[in-house]
Every structure is written in structure tokens, then in C-alpha cells.
Amino acid sequence: MAKTGNKRLKTIYQMLSNDDDARACLQIPENACRAQPVNYLLFLLAVGCSQISDKLASTKLVLPWLFSTAGIPSFFSGLLVPIRESGSMLPQLYIGAWVRQFPRRKWFLVTSTLAQALCLLSIIPVALWMQGSAAGWTVIGIISLFSLARSFSSVASKDVLGKTVDKQKRGQVSGYAATIAGITGIVVGLSLAWGLTMDTVHILWLLVAAAGTFSLSALLYGMINEYKGATDGARSGRYAFKQAIDLMKNDAPFRHFVITRALMLSSALATPYIVMLAEQSHSSWFGLGIFLALSGLASALSSVFWGNQSDHNSRGVLTYTAVITTFICLSAAGINWLPESSHAYLYGFLFFALSVTHQGVRLARKTYVVDLAEGNQRTTYVTVSNTIMGVLLLVVGIISALLSQLSITVALLFFAAISLLAAVMSRTMKKV
Incomplete structure (x- = not known):
């Protein structure tokens, strides 16, 4: 048995892995x-x-x-x-x-x-x-x-x-x-x-x-x-921090990548604000269930497309997705001027569009940093960029949260502005 x-x-x-010999490992x-x-x-x-x-x-x-x-x-x-x-x-x-x-x-x-x-x-x-x-x-x-x-x-x-x-x-x-x-x-x-x-x-x-x-x-x-x-393996946190400072000072291509990645945080951070606006629209049926379905659909449909595009031109994908994010955030900020009956549908569309766009951002930035580095430098680039992003996520997140106390629209306009800067900054990145 x-x-x-x-x-x-x-x-x-063997069916899932396309491996005809389960005993062969490298x-x-x-x-x-x-x-x-x-x-x-x-x-x-x-x-x-x-x-x-x-x-x-x-x-x-x-x-x-x-x-x-x-x-x-x-x-x-x-x-x-x-x-x-x-x-x-x-x-x-x-x-x-x-x-x-x-x-x-x-x-x-x-x-x-x-x-x-x-x-x-x-x-x-x-x-x-x-x-x-x-x-x-x-x-x-x-x-x-x-x-x-x-x-x-x-x-x-x-x-x-x-x-x-x-x-x-x-x-x-x-x-x-x-x-x-x-x-x-x-x-x-x-x-x-x-x-x-x-x-x-x-x-x-x-x-x-x-x-x-x-x-x-x-x-x-x-x-x-x-x-x-x-x-064995990991270095101390103090060493990694010093390494991050040195890289940002002396490695211009890496520095441009990190700045662009930081400005592209809008694709992740703007989503909860669109969700809040959608919930406040009080649609009788276009609610959380539909948004969950849209989130799943975005994951299932977009990854292969963005992966192929990133392999071809990861820097270009970062530019395109930054521009798209800018338009999405501006559109979400301006929905209040449209008839109220259309709000839920528009928020749903923008949520789906931003979910698809964020998949592109994720895949393009991962592909770019791997292509930018060589040999053992890849591990260093990934570790250092993640460390810096952890700090910047908190900074940008707190700023946007404070702006949302004025108005969610103000927070979305902030995200649109830094996404536009990301599109400009991406053109200074090294071609890989």
C-alpha cells in the first residue's frame, strides 16, 4: 500500500516538475x-x-x-x-x-x-x-x-x-x-x-x-x-548596515535603482486607500467578495505577461508601470466628481488595474536587480536594497497615513506625484 x-x-x-528522473539532482x-x-x-x-x-x-x-x-x-x-x-x-x-x-x-x-x-x-x-x-x-x-x-x-x-x-x-x-x-x-x-x-x-x-x-x-x-x-552564512546586522551606506555612496547604478524603487512604492501603498473609498461607496453588491476575486484574477492573469516583458526590458517595464500607477492614483482621486452610482464599479476597475500593475513592478524590479549585479554581488544587492526599502516603507507609509487625515484624495495625489517622479527617475537607470 x-x-x-x-x-x-x-x-x-514528475507531472508538475517535468522531471523524468526524480533521482537526479544537481x-x-x-x-x-x-x-x-x-x-x-x-x-x-x-x-x-x-x-x-x-x-x-x-x-x-x-x-x-x-x-x-x-x-x-x-x-x-x-x-x-x-x-x-x-x-x-x-x-x-x-x-x-x-x-x-x-x-x-x-x-x-x-x-x-x-x-x-x-x-x-x-x-x-x-x-x-x-x-x-x-x-x-x-x-x-x-x-x-x-x-x-x-x-x-x-x-x-x-x-x-x-x-x-x-x-x-x-x-x-x-x-x-x-x-x-x-x-x-x-x-x-x-x-x-x-x-x-x-x-x-x-x-x-x-x-x-x-x-x-x-x-x-x-x-x-x-x-x-x-x-x-x-x-554558517549570515553576516552581522552592523556589517550589513555599513555595506548599505557604502553601496549607496559609491555605486551609482545601484543608487539610481534604489531611489526609483522607493518612489514606486505607490503601487503597493495606494491600494488600501482605493479599498477604503470603495467600502465607503456602500454599493449593495460590489463589495469585498468581488475585490477578493479581482485580486486573485490579477495574480493569475498578469504574472506570465509581466515576466516575459521584464526579461525583454525590465527598465522599460518600471517606466511603464510608474506612469500607469500615476494615472490610476489620479483617477481614484477624481472619482468623487463623477456620478455616485458609478463609484463602486470604477473603484473595482482601478483596484484590478493597480493589482495588475503592482505585479509588473514586483517582477521588473526583481529582474532588473539580478541583471544589474554580477556573481556574488546579486546577494549583496538584494539584501541591501531590501534593508533600505524596509526603512523607506515606514517613512513613506507614515507620510501618506498623515496626509490621509486631511483627505484620502490628498494621499492619492501624493502617490501620483511620487509615481511620476519614479517614471522620470527610471530613465536615469543603467540599461541592463
Whole structure:
């Protein structure tokens, strides 16, 4: 019976990975290679569950919608994405050195994934029993802990993936997982859109579901057969900080890239404000469910297109997406001057367009920095740029959150302005 089950798993693995010989590996040792078919499928399912959780509890969509329905000020919605993203980037400088002292790291992955589930569950009593700024600050604190757990997860997952899945198969895991999450987002969104008004309680059930899929992800991670690995690798956070300063001073092509990337934060940070405006339009049916479906559809449809375009001209994609983001933010700021009956539909279209555009930004910046660097310099460029972006995310996020207290329209105009600057700055970047 066990042999039949293993044979079926290997058949599924070969279909997904296009690998006719599951025993042939280039970058992992023989014992890990023998376990690769099962580990590949476990990792794919675990990452897929984690990405489903990210959609069900999205800081760009679901939590801002929850804040609007619960009466939490827009200032806190503007902080969600910066705290979530920067909080998972900055600690990695210090976490990486510590985690890599241990020969097996999957238990960091299991523990941090369960911690993310507990953080989501802890938001529920806050939303039910607290109000206003008190609720906002409490959820921001919870999201900070969530991001810290995510930082551990990010470091450990890369190490465990590198030890258990061969080099030529690792991208497939992410690709299939993104597809699973995108399709799930479409199905869940459309299911919610029919006959269900998404008030606070219903949104909290989405957080319960997200915690459940995080827990399932942790279970799957725990089943991975990880062998002992090297315990060296990371440098100290102080060294990395000094390296970042030196690179920004002395490496002009890298400096231009980082400045452009910082100015292009609008594609991520503007989304919650469009979501808040959509929720305030009080459409009878064009609500959170439709937006979840649109988010899934954007992920499923746009990645291949932007990937191909980025391979051809990543600098050009950064320019185009910056210009598109500018127009989207200006359009969102001007919708109030149009007939109210059209608002929900227009916000939905702009949300979808910005989701598609952000996919282009992500893929183009990753492709560009890899093409810009050579050899071991790639790791340095990626690490340093992520560190700098963690700081800038907080700065830009706080500025936009403060501007939103004047008006969400003012915040959107701010995003339009820095996106336009990004389009101009991208033309100073080195051709690669």
C-alpha cells in the first residue's frame, strides 16, 4: 500500500516538475534528492496554503475593509502595508545569522507560521470589543508581531527550500503556489459576492479561515524531511548596515535603482486607500467578495505577461508601470466628481488595474536587480536594497497615513506625484 502511494506521489511530482528522473539532482545531496518528490509536493502545498492565508487576511484589502466597517480611522489603514512589509524585511539582518546556526530549520518555519495564525485570531476580540484609535493601535501592534513572525518564516523557508528542493525546481514551487492562491481568491471572492453583505463579523470569519490555512501550512512544513545542513552564512546586522551606506555612496547604478524603487512604492501603498473609498461607496453588491476575486484574477492573469516583458526590458517595464500607477492614483482621486452610482464599479476597475500593475513592478524590479549585479554581488544587492526599502516603507507609509487625515484624495495625489517622479527617475537607470 505504501509503495503504491509513493509511486502515485512520484507520478504527480514528475507531472508538475517535468522531471523524468526524480533521482537526479544537481544542487542537493543524495539523501535529500531521494526525498525530493515528497518534499516538493509538501512545500508546494504549504506555500500555497500560506499564500491563501495572505489573500484572506490581506493588509491591502481585507484588513482595510475591516477597519472601515469597524469605524477605525483611515490613518491606521495607511500603516498596515508599511508595518507588514518593513516589519518582515528589517529583522532579517539579525534573524538570519541566528537561525542559520541550527542544522535543521524547519521548526522555525513551523513555529513562525503558527505564530502568524495566532496573530490573526487575536485581531478578532479587538475588532469586536474595542473601538476607534485604541482598536487601531492594538491591531497595528498585532501586525508588528505578525511581521516579526513572517521575518523568521521568510529566512527559514528559503533555507529549507534550498536544502530539500533542487535548484531548477524552486521557481516552480512559487509559481504553482501563486496559481493555487490566485484561483482560491477568485473562488472565495465570487462565493462571498453572492448574497452576503460583508459586515465586521463576516470579515472576521475570513481571518478565522486564514488562521486555519496557516495552521495547515505549519502542519505540512512539519512533515518535510529535512536533513542537517551547514550552520554558517549570515553576516552581522552592523556589517550589513555599513555595506548599505557604502553601496549607496559609491555605486551609482545601484543608487539610481534604489531611489526609483522607493518612489514606486505607490503601487503597493495606494491600494488600501482605493479599498477604503470603495467600502465607503456602500454599493449593495460590489463589495469585498468581488475585490477578493479581482485580486486573485490579477495574480493569475498578469504574472506570465509581466515576466516575459521584464526579461525583454525590465527598465522599460518600471517606466511603464510608474506612469500607469500615476494615472490610476489620479483617477481614484477624481472619482468623487463623477456620478455616485458609478463609484463602486470604477473603484473595482482601478483596484484590478493597480493589482495588475503592482505585479509588473514586483517582477521588473526583481529582474532588473539580478541583471544589474554580477556573481556574488546579486546577494549583496538584494539584501541591501531590501534593508533600505524596509526603512523607506515606514517613512513613506507614515507620510501618506498623515496626509490621509486631511483627505484620502490628498494621499492619492501624493502617490501620483511620487509615481511620476519614479517614471522620470527610471530613465536615469543603467540599461541592463
